[in-house]
Amino acid sequence: MQRALCSLALMTCFCAISGCGLTLGPTVKREFIVVKPGSPVLILENRTVEGQRLDGQGPAKVDIGGWVAMPQEHFDALKRAAEGVR
Secondary structure (H helix, E strand, C coil): CHHHHHHHHHHHHHHHHHCCCCCCCCCCCCCCCCCCCCCCEECCCCCEEEEECCCCCCEEEEECCCCEECCHHHHHHHHHHHHHHC
16 A cells, blocks of 8 residues: 555656646646737637726726737727727
8 A cells, every 4th residue: 555655656746747737736828829910810719818907997807709809009090990980
């Protein structure tokens, strides 16, 4: 019994060191996509993310599945165009 427990502990340590996906704590996966002016992207996968509100009211957690992402300059231009319609 003691030999099996020792073997299990050694295998666990080896897996943690070798990078087979077993970790001692939470992992964070970050993906970045460069969005160039003139080519926005549609977000296909539903994810809940924390974002900074543009009106300065602080961060918010939002579901971004189906959103269109674009550079800040494009958003500003759309915002100006919408304000001109009022």
